Amino acid sequence: MNDYYEILGVSHDANQDEIKKAYRKKARLLHPDYAGPESEDAFKDLSVAYETLSDPQKRQMYDIGGPDALHGGGGAGGAGGDAFGFADIFESMFGGGGGFASSSGPVPRARRGQDQLLAVEATLEEETFGAKKDISLDSFVVCARCGGSCCEPGTHPTTCPTCGGTGSVTRIQRSLLGNVRTQTPCQACQGHGTIISDPCHDCSGEGRTRTRRTLSVDIPVGVDNGTRIRLSGRGEVGPAGGPAGDLYLEIHEKKHPIFxxxxxxxxxxxxxxxxxxxxxxxxxxxxxxxxxxxxxxxxxxxxxxxxxxxxxxxxxxxxxxxxxxxxxxxxxxxxxxxxxxxxxxxxxxxRGETRVEPRRGDQSMFERLRDKLTGQ
Ligand SMILES: [Zn+2]
Ligand SMILES: [Zn+2]
CATH class of the missing domain: 2.60.260.20 (Urease metallochaperone UreE, N-terminal domain)
Incomplete structure (x- = not known):
């Protein structure tokens, strides 16, 4: 949506010079002083995009993980401290969603997959110099047999005979106030409007299979304990081959013996x-x-x-x-x-070192702190 390259109107492999030129050109057009106050938001977006892409390190972070990757650890949970603020993110990432949509019309089978959070252990050396790591995770991928259609190859979903493809049934109930129309999701097709009579044998009609897969990921220089890197669209594939959610890597720093x-x-x-x-x-x-x-x-x-x-x-x-x-x-x-x-x-x-004496005129740490606070 908010692709910084798109905002600047440059290609993904544009060099610094091209980025600078593109920014100057657009900034002239969008500056609120010339274009009026309604261009203020667009100008802000342009500035953020330029600020990110003109800095090689920020650009690299952005390329790896999108805009969220630039906001290191503690984006949601405040600065440092709680290394395991999992509950928060799980709630914001996985809460809500799902269930029947109350709107009319059949409910599509394909839904967006869930986001995934994966802890990645990194040594101080890896945080200092950056690293490429292979990580493996269990997640849903599109079913190879049916390609996400949920049907056995060669077969197709058929229109639900109960609801005629609308996904819902209307009932008329008599009450003291007259006839009341109620619309409920069709039980026969779970609101999808179609029925799969021959579900794919590999995925049992889910359109996705759970697989252990290995990803090669870049650990950027400077990540810290708790830094989260977002890999857009690398999470699990949704039901019926729906678009994949995002994958979040959370850096867990390995204790160093000396540092x-x-x-x-x-x-x-x-x-x-x-x-x-x-x-x-x-x-x-x-x-x-x-x-x-x-x-x-x-x-x-x-x-x-x-x-x-x-x-x-x-x-x-x-x-x-x-x-x-x-x-x-x-x-x-x-x-x-x-x-x-x-x-x-x-x-x-x-050396004449025989006597032990009280240290005259030497303030204790407490006294120094007190003087500092009272401004003496
Ligand atoms: Zn399948
Ligand atoms: Zn139906």
Missing amino acids: TRRGDDLHTWISVPMSTAALGTVFQLQTLDGAREVTINAGVQPQDEVVLNDLGVGHLQRGGRGDLHVHVDVEIPRKLDQRSRELLEELASI
């Missing part, structure tokens, strides 16, 4: 021995991009962090990457052997 993700940034914690913290060191850290040298400066303090730029996760829409934060913990020996004890005692005496 924790917060937004586009990654965090990891290292333990540095007391003496190393004082002396400084260089070590190799295995990042998502391979081994990287990390420098720990002499005199590093507990809770200090070393930031490695651009080694985080890729951003879904604006491109670029987050950072990798290496948090330092300083390890103090719990037990000392005789020799270590002697050396430390000697060191302490050289």
Whole structure:
């Protein structure tokens, strides 16, 4: 319906230049200042289409999953938090629909298939660099034997003799107020107006069969835990070969043994021995991009962090990457052997480190927070 390419009037393989030109041309025609206020909506649609297609990453997302794919996790359930907001989407996707239409005329056999939701596990590496994944799912496909007609090959549905093809029967009931006409769906044909006397042997006249199929899907760079990707028309086929519903992939992030993700940034914690913290060191850290040298400066303090730029996760829409934060913990020996004890005692005496004192003038975190809040 709202095809961005159609709105801009360009083909699906148009390059950036063509998109820009098409936008300029249309924007001149549709701008409310020239075309009047009634073109405001069309101009807005045009702007959204251009904004999406002129950004290679957004365009890729749109190509994969349509406009909904651009609204990452939490589109319906608010920001983050509830990784399993399934109830909500199930209700909005699968609620309603079905049942008899109350309008007159026969009810068509073919109906749109249901949407499907599938959890897809993704590793941090896959979220960072993107991935192609084969996923398999059980869903309805058009019956190969009858092609969705529901009839055994060579046979056809026949007009229902009870309702004469109208799908409903009219009854006249006498009541105190006179004759009342009531129309009810025809029981003989379930309101379809036709009868299938020889249902397809493979699908028992349903026009579709349940099959396990494998799909190759693209996991775009930057998806996060809970991001939903919509694959339009890749859900299950409806009864009597009706159009397929949509398939939603929900990303479930696999826990990484070392890295924790917060937004586009990654965090990891290292333990540095007391003496190393004082002396400084260089070590190799295995990042998502391979081994990287990390420098720990002499005199590093507990809770200090070393930031490695651009080694985080890729951003879904604006491109670029987050950072990798290496948090330092300083390890103090719990037990000392005789020799270590002697050396430390000697060191302490050289440095005059014998007294323990209260830290004057040093605010507690609570006090700092209080001052910040009261604006002091
Ligand atoms: Zn069939
Ligand atoms: Zn009938």
